Amino acid sequence: MTNDQRAVLQATGITKTFGSHAALKNVDIAFQAGEVHALLGENGAGKSTLIKILTGAYSLDQGTIRLDGEEVSFATPLQAQALGIGTVYQEVNLLPNMTVMDNLYIGRQPRRFGLVDRKRMEREARAVLSGYGLDIDVRADLSTFSVAVQQIVAIARAVALSGKVLILDEPTASLDAAEVEKLFDIVRRLKARGLAIVFITHFLDQVFALSDRVTVLRNGQLIGTRAISDINRTEVVKMMLGKDLALHHGEILAEESEVGETLVSLRDYGLKGRVEPINLDIHRGEVIGVAGLLGSGRTEMARLLFGIDTADSGRIAVDGRDATIRSPRDAVALGFGFCPEDRKLDGIFGDLSVRENIVMAMQARLGWFRALTRDEQMEIAGNYIEALDIRTASAELPVKLLSGGNQQKVILARWLATDPRFLILDEPTRGIDVGAHAEIVRVISRLREDGLALVVISSELDEVVSYSSRVVVMRDRAIAAELHGADINVARIVETIASHHAEAEQ
Amino acid sequence: MRAQSLSHLFSHQVIALAGVLLINWMVFPGFFDVTWKDGRLFGSLIDVINRGAPVAILAIGMTPIIATRGVDLSVGAVMAVAGAVAATFTVAGHPLVVTLAAALAVAIACGLWNGLLIAFLGIQPFVATLVLMVAGRGLAQLITEGSIVTFSDPALIFIGTGSLLGLPMPAVIALLLMLGAHLFVRRTAMGLFIEAIGTNRSAATYTGLRSRSLILAIYAFGGFCAGVAGIIAAADIRGADANNAGLWLELDAILAVVIGGTSLLGGRFSIPLSVLGAIIIQAMNTGILVSGFPPEFNLIVKAGVIMIILILQSARLGEIVAAIRTKNPLGRKTP
Numbered sequence: 001m002t003n004d005q006r007a008v009l010q011a012t013g014i015t016k017t018f019g020s021h022a023a024l025k026n027v028d029i030a031f032q033a034g035e036v037h038a039l040l041g042e043n044g045a046g047k048s049t050l051i052k053i054l055t056g057a058y059s060l061d062q063g064t065i066r067l068d069g070e071e072v073s074f075a076t077p078l079q080a081q082a083l084g085i086g087t088v089y090q091e092v093n094l095l096p097n098m099t100v101m102d103n104l105y106i107g108r109q110p111r112r113f114g115l116v117d118r119k120r121m122e123r124e125a126r127a128v129l130s131g132y133g134l135d136i137d138v139r140a141d142l143s144t145f146s147v148a149v150q151q152i153v154a155i156a157r158a159v160a161l162s163g164k165v166l167i168l169d170e171p172t173a174s175l176d177a178a179e180v181e182k183l184f185d186i187v188r189r190l191k192a193r194g195l196a197i198v199f200i201t202h203f204l205d206q207v208f209a210l211s212d213r214v215t216v217l218r219n220g221q222l223i224g225t226r227a228i229s230d231i232n233r234t235e236v237v238k239m240m241l242g243k244d245l246a247l248h249h250g251e252i253l254a255e256e257s258e259v260g261e262t263l264v265s266l267r268d269y270g271l272k273g274r275v276e277p278i279n280l281d282i283h284r285g286e287v288i289g290v291a292g293l294l295g296s297g298r299t300e301m302a303r304l305l306f307g308i309d310t311a312d313s314g315r316i317a318v319d320g321r322d323a324t325i326r327s328p329r330d331a332v333a334l335g336f337g338f339c340p341e342d343r344k345l346d347g348i349f350g351d352l353s354v355r356e357n358i359v360m361a362m363q364a365r366l367g368w369f370r371a372l373t374r375d376e377q378m379e380i381a382g383n384y385i386e387a388l389d390i391r392t393a394s395a396e397l398p399v400k401l402l403s404g405g406n407q408q409k410v411i412l413a414r415w416l417a418t419d420p421r422f423l424i425l426d427e428p429t430r431g432i433d434v435g436a437h438a439e440i441v442r443v444i445s446r447l448r449e450d451g452l453a454l455v456v457i458s459s460e461l462d463e464v465v466s467y468s469s470r471v472v473v474m475r476d477r478a479i480a481a482e483l484h485g486a487d488i489n490v491a492r493i494v495e496t497i498a499s500h501h502a503e504a505e506q
Numbered sequence: 507m508r509a510q511s512l513s514h515l516f517s518h519q520v521i522a523l524a525g526v527l528l529i530n531w532m533v534f535p536g537f538f539d540v541t542w543k544d545g546r547l548f549g550s551l552i553d554v555i556n557r558g559a560p561v562a563i564l565a566i567g568m569t570p571i572i573a574t575r576g577v578d579l580s581v582g583a584v585m586a587v588a589g590a591v592a593a594t595f596t597v598a599g600h601p602l603v604v605t606l607a608a609a610l611a612v613a614i615a616c617g618l619w620n621g622l623l624i625a626f627l628g629i630q631p632f633v634a635t636l637v638l639m640v641a642g643r644g645l646a647q648l649i650t651e652g653s654i655v656t657f658s659d660p661a662l663i664f665i666g667t668g669s670l671l672g673l674p675m676p677a678v679i680a681l682l683l684m685l686g687a688h689l690f691v692r693r694t695a696m697g698l699f700i701e702a703i704g705t706n707r708s709a710a711t712y713t714g715l716r717s718r719s720l721i722l723a724i725y726a727f728g729g730f731c732a733g734v735a736g737i738i739a740a741a742d743i744r745g746a747d748a749n750n751a752g753l754w755l756e757l758d759a760i761l762a763v764v765i766g767g768t769s770l771l772g773g774r775f776s777i778p779l780s781v782l783g784a785i786i787i788q789a790m791n792t793g794i795l796v797s798g799f800p801p802e803f804n805l806i807v808k809a810g811v812i813m814i815i816l817i818l819q820s821a822r823l824g825e826i827v828a829a830i831r832t833k834n835p836l837g838r839k840t841p
Contacts, residue, residue: 308712332714346712349705351773360702363695364714371695414713 008196014063023049031196038207041217056080086158090170096143101125148179167198202295233498260284268314276478289468290457297477306338307331337415341426350400355381384413405436530793546669558788559676560735564759565780567731575772576631581732583642585752588613588736590649593746602661617729621722646748656745666741704772
C-alpha cells in the first residue's frame with residue numbers, strides 16, 4: 001500500500017510493542033472518504049491497539065499517521081477528536097444521567113450572554129438528531145432511551161465533533177436486527193456525506209452487508225486489504241484464522257472407535273440468549289475441538305459446561321447419572337477443570353507463587369481444614385513444574401512474572417493436580433510463544449491418550465485439526481455442524497464457519 | 507525463600523517502630539524505664555502495649571477483611587454494642603461466662619450481618635459496613651437506654667485492668683488472639699484462600715473456592731474481634747459508653763493494617779505485622795503525650811509520621827529510587 005491519494009487517514013509502518021510482546025508489526029492501512037472500511041481480526045489480532053493508536057490513546061513506537069496527507073501525531077484522544085477522528089465504542093461512553101441534548105453539546109454548549117442557551121441547544125439538538133431519523137424528546141435523560149438510540153446519539157456527537165473519520169467499535173453488539181438495520185441506514189448516509197467510516201465487528205454478515213473494503217489483522221500483522229466485491233466469506237475467514245503455524249502435525253485422529261465410553265452427555269442443554277440448546281456426547285479419551293468465530297458461542301458453551309453460567313434448559317449427565325452444575329464448585333466436584341480464555345483476568349493469581357497457584361484447585365477440593373503441608377505443596381508443584389516443563393526460576397516466584405505460555409501451563413497443572421476426568425480449554429495457546437505453543441498441543445494429545453475427555457476451543461485451525469478426534473463448529477450461538485474423520489481439515493472447517501444459515505439445521 | 511521475603515517485609519515496620527521509639531526516648535528519656543510494682547510491670551513501654559491492645563485486636567480482625575479487598579467501618583460501633591451488652595448483662599446479675607458469651611455472640615452477629623450484605627447481596631464493603639457503623643451506635647444506645655451503664659463486677663473489670671504474669675490483661679489477650687489467629691490462618695488453608703480471593707476473585711471462583719462462605723466467616727471473625735475489644739474498653743472504664751466507646755478506632759485499625767503492609771487492594775497479608783502497625787500507632791500517641799508537646803499538635807504530628815511510614819513503604823518510591831540508582835552511573839560517566 002503506497003501513498004494513497006484518496007486516503008483521509010493513512011497509517012504507514014505502524015509498530016507497537018508492549019514489553020517483549022509486539023502488538024502491531026509494521027501495519028499499513030488507509031481509510032478513504034466515503035467508504036465503509038471493515039477492520040477484522042480475532043482477539044489479540046491487534047485491532048484495538050491499532051484503533052487506540054489512531055485515536056491517540058496509545059503512542060506509536062514506529063510509523064507515521066497522515067491525515068489529509070499531512071503527518072500528524074496525537075498525544076491524547078482529544079487532539080485526535082479535534083482533528084477529525086471520532087470514535088464510538090461498544091459500551092456507549094456518554095453520561096446516562098444527563099439529558100440527550102446535554103450529551104450532544106457537553107463542552108461546547110451554545111451560549112447567550114455567557115449563559116448556556118438551552119432553548120437554542122434544544123432546537124439544534126432536535127435538528128441534528130432528525131438528520132439521523134430520530135425524533136425524540138432531547139430534554140429527557142439519555143438513560144431512558146434504548147441502547148440503539150444512545151448509540152445514535154453517540155454517533156451524532158462524534159460526527160459533530162470530528163466529522164472526517166468515524167470509528168465504530170462493535171456498534172451492533174447489543175442491538176437487535178431492526179436496530180442494526182437502522183444503524184446501517186445512518187452509516188450509509190454518513191458515508192454519502194463523505195465520511196470515512198471504520199467498522200469493527202465480529203459478524204461477517206454485517207461486514208458483507210455494509211462494507212466497501214475490508215482489512216484483516218492477525219497476530220499484530222496486516223494480512224491484507226481487499227475490496228468486498230473481490231472476496232468471499234470463506235476467504236475472509238481464512239485470512240482471519242490463517243494457517244501459518246509451524247506446528248508438528250500429528251496424524252489425523254479419525255478412529256472414533258478408539259474412544260472410551262461416554263463421560264458427559266448434553267441433551268438440549270442451553271441458556272437463553274447465550275447458547276442455543278446443545279446436544280453432545282463427550283467420551284473418555286477424546287478431544288473435541290470447537291471452532292467458530294468470536295461471538296459464535298464457543299466461550300459461552302464452555303462457561304455453561306463449567307457452571308459459570310447456569311443452564312435454563314435441557315439436561316446434563318455425567319457417567320450416565322443426571323448432574324446439576326450451578327457453580328464451578330459443582331463442576332470441580334464432578335472432576336471437571338477449566339482453563340479460561342483470559343488467563344490474567346480469570347486464571348492466575350498474579351501475586352501468589354507458582355506453588356500456590358498450582359495447589360489451589362486441589363486445596364479448594366480438600367476444603368478449609370485439611371491443609372496441604374508446605375512439603376506436600378512443594379512436592380506437587382515440583383512434580384508438575386517438571387512434568388509440564390514450566391520455566392520458572394523457582395516455585396516461589398510470583399506467577400505474574402512468568403511468560404504467557406508458562407502461566408498457561410501453571411493453570412493446566414492446577415487442574416491436573418486434582419486428577420480431573422474432563423478438561424475444558426478455552427484458547428489454550430492464545431498469545432503464547434511458538435515453543436510453548438507446541439508443548440501445550442503435545443500435552444493435550446498426551447492427556448487424551450491418558451483417557452481424559454477434553455473440549456478444546458481454539459481459533460488456530462491447524463492446531464484444532466492436529467489434536468481433535470471430532471470438531472464441533474459453532475455459529476450464531478449454536479452448534480452448526482460436527483465434523484468427523486476425513487472432514488477434519490482446515491478447508492472444511494473454514495467452509496463450515498463461513499457457510500450461510502441455510503444448512504445450519506443439522 | 508519464605509524466611510527471606512518475611513524478613514524483607516519485617517524490615518519496614520520494625521525500622522518504623524524503632525524510629526518512633528527512638529524519638530520517644532529522645533523527647534522523654536524515661537521512656538524505656540520499666541519498674542516492677544505490686545506484682546506487675548509499669549512504665550511507658552508497658553503503657554504502649556496496654557493502650558494499643560484494643561486497636562491491635564481490631565487490626566487482627568481487619569487484616570483478613572482488607573486482604574480480601576474489603577473493609578469494615580463498623581468495628582468501632584460494634585465495640586460499643588458489645589460493651590453495652592456486657593455492661594447490662596453484668597448489671598442484671600448474670601455470671602461472667604454468660605455476660606461474655608452474650609456480648610461476643612452479639613458482636614459475631616453484627617459481623618455476620620456485614621458478611622451477608624457483602625458476600626451474598628454483593629453490596630460494596632464500604633457501604634455495607636457504613637450501615638452498621640451508624641446503626642450500631644444507635645443499637646448500643648438502645649441497649650444502655652441512653653445512659654452510661656456502670657458496673658463493679660471485679661471479674662469483668664479484671665479483663666480491662668488486671669494483669670497476668672506481670673503484663674496487663676488487654677495486652678495478654680491481644681497477644682494470644684494474634685498467635686491464635688495467625689496459626690489458624692497459616693495452619694489451615696484459610697490464609698491461602700484469603701490471599702487467593704484478594705488477589706483475583708474471579709480466578710478464585712473459577713478454581714472452585716467457596717468465596718462467599720469464606721468472606722462471611724471473615725466478617726464474623728472481624729465482629730468477634732470488635733466484641734473482644736469492646737469488652738476490654740468497657741471493663742477498662744467500668745462502664746459502657748454507647749457514644750464514645752471505640753469512636754474512630756476503625757480508622758486506626760485500618761491504618762494499622764496498612765502500616766503492617768497489607769494492601770487495600772487485597773492479597774498478601776500478615777496478622778503479626780498488623781499488630782505491629784497498631785503498636786507503632788500507639789507508640790506515637792504515647793510519645794506525643796509523654797513528651798509534653800502541646801496536645802493541639804497531636805493529630806498533626808501523628809499524621810506526619812504516618813505519611814512518612816506510608817511513603818517509605820510505597821512501591822512507587824522503590825521504583826523511583828531504583829531508577830535513580832541505575833541512572834546515576836551513567837550520569838557520572840558524562841564529563
